[in-house]
Amino acid sequence: xxxxxxxxxxxxxxxxxxxxxxxxxxxxxxxxxxxxxxxxxxxxxxxxxxxxxxxxxxxxxxxxxxxxxxxxxxxxxxxxxxxxxxxxxxxxxxxxxxxxxxxxxxxxxxxxxxxxxxxxxxxxxxxxxxxxxxxxxxxxxxxxxxxxxxxxxxxxxxxxxxxxxxxxxxxxxxxxxxxxxxxxxxxxxxxxxxxxxxxxxxxxxxxxxxxxxxxxxxxxxxxxxxxxxxxxxxxxxxxxxxxxxxxxxxxxxx
Amino acid sequence: xxxxxxxxxxxxxxxxxxxxxxxxxxxxxxxxxxxxxxxxxxxxxxxxxxxxxxxxxxxxxxxxxxxxxxxxxxxxxxxxxxxxxxxxxxxxxxxxxxxxxxxxxxxxxxxxxxxxxxxxxxxxxxxxxxxxxxxxxxxxxxxxxxxxxxxxxxxxxxxxxxxxxxxxxxxxxxxxxxxxxxxxxxxxxxxxxxxxxxxxxxxxxxxxxxxxxxxxxxxxxxxxxxxxxxxxxxxxxxxxxxxxxxxxxxxxxxxxxxxxxxxxxxxxxxxxxxxxxxxxxxxxxxxxxxxxxxxxxxxxxxxxxxxxxxxxxxxxxxxxxxxxxxxxxx
Numbered sequence: 001x002x003x004x005x006x007x008x009x010x011x012x013x014x015x016x017x018x019x020x021x022x023x024x025x026x027x028x029x030x031x032x033x034x035x036x037x038x039x040x041x042x043x044x045x046x047x048x049x050x051x052x053x054x055x056x057x058x059x060x061x062x063x064x065x066x067x068x069x070x071x072x073x074x075x076x077x078x079x080x081x082x083x084x085x086x087x088x089x090x091x092x093x094x095x096x097x098x099x100x101x102x103x104x105x106x107x108x109x110x111x112x113x114x115x116x117x118x119x120x121x122x123x124x125x126x127x128x129x130x131x132x133x134x135x136x137x138x139x140x141x142x143x144x145x146x147x148x149x150x151x152x153x154x155x156x157x158x159x160x161x162x163x164x165x166x167x168x169x170x171x172x173x174x175x176x177x178x179x180x181x182x183x184x185x186x187x188x189x190x191x192x193x194x195x196x197x198x199x200x201x202x203x204x205x206x207x208x209x210x211x212x213x214x215x216x217x218x219x220x221x222x223x224x225x226x227x228x229x230x231x232x233x234x235x236x237x238x239x240x241x242x243x244x245x246x247x248x249x250x251x252x253x254x
Numbered sequence: 255x256x257x258x259x260x261x262x263x264x265x266x267x268x269x270x271x272x273x274x275x276x277x278x279x280x281x282x283x284x285x286x287x288x289x290x291x292x293x294x295x296x297x298x299x300x301x302x303x304x305x306x307x308x309x310x311x312x313x314x315x316x317x318x319x320x321x322x323x324x325x326x327x328x329x330x331x332x333x334x335x336x337x338x339x340x341x342x343x344x345x346x347x348x349x350x351x352x353x354x355x356x357x358x359x360x361x362x363x364x365x366x367x368x369x370x371x372x373x374x375x376x377x378x379x380x381x382x383x384x385x386x387x388x389x390x391x392x393x394x395x396x397x398x399x400x401x402x403x404x405x406x407x408x409x410x411x412x413x414x415x416x417x418x419x420x421x422x423x424x425x426x427x428x429x430x431x432x433x434x435x436x437x438x439x440x441x442x443x444x445x446x447x448x449x450x451x452x453x454x455x456x457x458x459x460x461x462x463x464x465x466x467x468x469x470x471x472x473x474x475x476x477x478x479x480x481x482x483x484x485x486x487x488x489x490x491x492x493x494x495x496x497x498x499x500x501x502x503x504x505x506x507x508x509x510x511x512x513x514x515x516x517x518x519x520x521x522x523x524x525x526x527x528x529x530x531x532x533x534x535x536x537x538x539x540x541x542x543x544x545x546x547x548x549x550x551x552x553x554x555x556x557x558x559x560x561x562x563x564x565x566x567x568x569x570x571x572x573x574x575x576x577x578x579x580x581x582x583x584x
Binding site (some may be wrong): 047050052066071072073074075076077080081085086087088090091092093096097100101103104108109156250 | 304333336339458459461462464465467468469471472475477478479480503517522542560
């Protein structure tokens with residue numbers, strides 16, 4: 001049974017048609033990557049899939065139930081989203097921020113339990129921030145902020161994890177370790193949908209691809225089905241060259 | 255955070271008790287500790303008992319209630335507008351109340367009418383802003399803030415107009431009302447009940463408020479129903495401010511500064527911040543009001559002047575030694 005599926009989904013933002021009649025289905029173990037040029041609506045599509053904005057038409061179903069009709073709290077128990085960037089008007093420390101991920105799981109009159117703290121600590125450890133629990137978030141570096149966001153998502157424990165450019169601000173070591181961590185998550189009956197600009201990292205860590213061409217047209221499938229020379233040059237409007245690397249094909253811009 | 259919460263609340267409760275005692279002891283009739291104890295145990299002489307129980311006690315309770323309501327409303331407005339500079343009056347509630355009150359004073363109506371007119375004006379302003387800020391688009395923070403600020407400016411013009419119209423002998427009462435004054439305060443019982451209900455509600459919403467400070471989109475992704483929550487906060491904060499303004503006029507500064515005093519000492523969890531703000535704001539206003547009626551006795555000063563006189567240095571010291579508005583340690 002698919003965790004998340006869309007039926008004839010039509011999404012628009014401004015004058016951009018993001019997708020037209022998109023049928024798309026996400027199963028446990030899937031690691032999807034949404035690819036497209038700047039401004040084709042990758043983030044908009046991700047937010048629509050998370051239920052944060054309404055599609056122009058079409059349905060999104062979460063475990064066979066209409067996403068728009070589910071209460072926000074139960075959506076958040078199943079779908080988590082890492083935003084492209086963060087803003088702060090009020091201060092918070094690292095532990096408080098990560099514990100926010102437990103919000104959908106705690107009742108209105110309950111406080112965070114020891115178990116919630118344990119989940120949060122494990123998530124911080126998984127992203128290498130376990131010695132920073134008391135640090136104020138605004139004093140963290142961009143890469144540390146990014147990993148904090150991923151830790152918050154892990155603490156939320158959703159089945160479907162949506163991540164908007166998760167490797168932004170990360171050094172090479174942490175790009176690989178975070179993607180491996182996410183890949184591992186997907187193996188435990190979860191699903192990932194990433195928006196990525198690094199085609200080669202996407203090829204290495206994702207097993208399904210959704211291409212947004214910017215005019216409503218899309219293509220989806222495995223790497224061998226959709227990541228063809230013709231598709232990719234059309235997608236990025238830039239000449240590319242395929243080279244064989246140690247992990248398979250690597251695409252280089254010319 | 256959880257370990258510190260009881261300590262902080264206990265300290266603030268102690269502060270409230272101390273300020274309450276000081277307020278009961280101070281005034282033109284000097285009362286000693288022993289006499290106060292006798293009065294409280296029911297054995298005091300008639301005059302002392304009357305001064306303490308009929309004059310000073312209701313006034314101290316009114317001061318506490320007003321300060322607590324304003325601090326609570328201020329903290330809520332700051333979260334609602336995601337703006338640390340927001341205070342309970344920023345969206346025009348006090349302007350509406352003042353217009354109602356001044357109109358009642360101008361028409362020479364009695365004090366019961368004064369309070370009803372103030373509360374009616376505050377409610378009218380609240381509904382006006384709520385309705386107009388919807389517009390055709392969504393209920394965004396900036397639209398709400400702009401609508402509120404513009405309505406507040408409109409009330410400002412009406413208040414100026416009413417002041418210009420009113421005869422000279424009425425001006426003093428009006429100015430006192432505009433600066434906030436507890437000497438005409440109605441019975442604080444209703445206000446105190448509103449405070450308790452508001453406090454319980456906000457504590458229940460506390461964790462959602464924590465999440466909402468991270469931004470609406472993030473809050474929605476973490477399972478907060480943002481629009482209903484923001485409407486509840488708006489209505490609640492407006493009702494709390496309207497109740498406070500009806501009790502004692504537009505006392506400035508408390509609602510803006512008290513939540514920040516707590517934030518500067520590192521209190522961030524709204525489940526703790528809100529009750530703590532109520533206690534701190536309440537005791538700050540008891541102290542300010544005691545000073546207002548004793549400093550230049552028998553002349554009474556508007557308490558709004560004293561809240562600023564007490565609050566400004568206190569706040570600056572905290573800002574200088576504390577963690578900074580964004581909580582960074584220096």
